[in-house]
Amino acid sequence: MDNIFRKAIEDTLPWLSTFGADPSGGITRLLYSPQWLETQQQFRQxxxxxxxxxxxxxVGNLFARLPGTRYPDEVILSGSHIDSVVNGGNLDGQFGALAAWLAIRWLKETYGPPLRSLEMVAMAEEEGSRFPxxxxxxKNIMGEANPADVRDISDAQGIGFVEAMHACGFTLPVAALPARKDIKAFVELHIEQGRVxxxxxxxxxVVxxxxxxxxxxxxxxxxSNHxxxxxxxxxxxxxxxxSRICSESVAKARAEGDxxxxxxxxxxxxPNTVNVVPGKTLFTIDCRHTDALALQQFTERLEVDMRQICQQENVDIDIDLWMDEAPVPMDAALVxxxxxxxxxxxxxxxxxxxxxxxxxxxxxPHVPTCMIFIPSIGGISHNPAERTHMTDLAEGVKTLALMLYQLAYKEL
Known part of the structure; x- marks a missing residue:
């Protein structure tokens, strides 16, 4: 089975990677760009x-469906996003979409029609690389997208989101699309983007x-002064x-541990010059944890500590918490x-x-969901050097196919 998937990947991944290929290496495939549109159209064909x-x-999400025979209105969905970062690798996102296609194709050839409908999705966008x-x-599939959030935004060249969307043949919905109610499970295969x-x-x-x-x-x-x-x-x-905030905070994070x-x-x-005491410094903090309470408690301690340091240094501080996303557990039964x-x-x-x-x-938060990770060589991602050994790519597609078989071909 591994050899079957290896051959399938060797026949399709280089082909898919030609669309949006960056002259300097890797892939640049931004939402609603000509490269993005060509990828989706060729993939569909x-x-x-x-x-x-x-x-x-x-909005441009691409679906490919193998209808179910007994429960056609119950969908097992798999896939990932088709867009990339600027000059990114050829696995982040698109390999999850490719793997879903290859897994469903193998299941169709091996077992015929499933009981539940199988769908592959190449999602329009995840990265935020072109528009903010x-x-x-x-979000559009799950009814979370608000058209008002993108109606007036533009890319770095001043091209509006709606304008770019229209150029690809899509129209911004007047109101949020309703969440799909037919999805019974979602399985996403992705490279780890780390070294674990x-x-x-x-x-x-198993995420x-x-x-x-x-x-x-x-x-x-x-x-600022002389x-x-x-x-x-x-x-x-x-x-x-x-420097005190950074050093002391990192020490606390290391003590907290994984x-x-x-x-x-x-x-x-x-003013960022050699002979002036810097009178203003702006910096960012990104803190992550799988436990919501632990994340909240640690960052609140950091806020208190930062204020104390600034009081000691006679410096004013303004703290803007602009992202506060809770951890998201995968479905326990699917895990x-x-x-x-x-x-x-x-x-x-x-x-x-x-x-x-x-x-x-x-x-x-809406449907039973699980994720499958495969290794990243050196933990490198968002980079043309992004690689995964072929044996691991094939093992990932095989695992996805076997999981989809259990969900779509067996009585639950």
């Missing part, structure tokens, strides 16, 4: 040639939760205050079923959490 029923929804909006594809599986030399990750995230923009205000004539004791140095992670990803000191499957097939697996966000987190 290939799946139609396989005898699947294909369609676009109102994320999960546009999955590779480090432990394991091929499959039990997607981390919650809290993101901050923090502004420190002190006083670097030579301002004594150390007189200074209101915001970079020094930031699965908590903390990142200071952006720092902008002003148990997938774990049992991995055991019965003697797969080298581990149960783990996802430190990155995925479309599965939009589905999970």
């Amino acid at each position: 290939r799946m139609a040639d396989d005898g699947l029923e294909t369609r676009f929804d109102a 909006h994320v999960f546009w594809g999955s 599986l590779e480090t432990h030399q394991q091929a499959i990750g 039990h939760a997607i981390v919650g995230q809290r993101r901050y923009t923090v502004t420190l205000s002190g006083e 670097a030579g004539s301002t004594p150390m004791s007189y200074r209101r140095d915001t970079v020094h205050a930031f 699965p908590l992670v903390l990142t200071f990803g952006k720092v902008e000191p002003q 148990a079923q997938l774990t049992t499957l991995c055991k019965s097939e003697n797969l080298n697996y581990r149960v783990m959490h996802s430190g990155a966000g995925h479309d599965a987190q939009i589905f999970a």
Whole structure:
């Protein structure tokens, strides 16, 4: 079976990766771009040639359906997003969509029609790389998208979201699309985008939760002054205050331990010149954890500690918590079923959490959802160097196919 999926991947992944191929390497396939549209159209044609029923929804999500014989109105859905970051790799997102197609094609050829309908989805967008909006594809499927949120936004070239949408033949809905009620389960295959599986030399990750995230923009205000004539004791140095905040916070995060992670990803000191004490510094904080209470408690302690440090350094502080996303657990029954499957097939697996966000987190509050991870070489993603060994790619498609078989071909 592994050889069958390996050959299928070798025949299709290079083909799919030609659409939106970046001249400098990797893929640039942004929402409602010509490259995005060509990908969806070509993908649709290939799946139609396989005898699947294909369609676009109102916003450009692509579906390919294998109708069920006994419960046609009960859908087992699998797939991922088809868009990419700028100059990204050829696995993030699109391999999950490709894997769903290959798995359904194999099931059709091997077992014929399922009891429940099987659908593959290549979701229009997840990354937010072109427009300042994320999960546009999955949010529309689950009734969470608000057209007003995108009506007046534009990309970096000033092209409006609605304009780009129209150019691809789609029209912004007047109101939010209703959530689909026919989906009985959603299974997403994705590369890990980390090094846990590779480090432990394991091929499959059974995801039990997607981390919650809290993101901050923090502004420190002190006083810009002459670097030579301002004594150390007189200074209101915001970079020094930031350095204390960063160092002490990271130490606290390390003491807290896994699965908590903390990142200071952006720092902008002003005036940012060699001979002036920096009177203003803006920085960001990204903190993630699988437990909502632990995330809240840790970040609230950080806020208190930051204010104390700034008081000691005679620096003012403004803390803007602009993202507060709760962790999203996967469906316990599906996680148990997938774990049992991995055991019965003697797969080298581990149960783990996802430190990155995925479309599965939009589905999970509405329908039973689970995720399958496969390793990322070196943990590299969002990069043309993004790679996964072919044996692991094939193992992932096989695991997905066996899971879809249980959900669609067996009485529940």
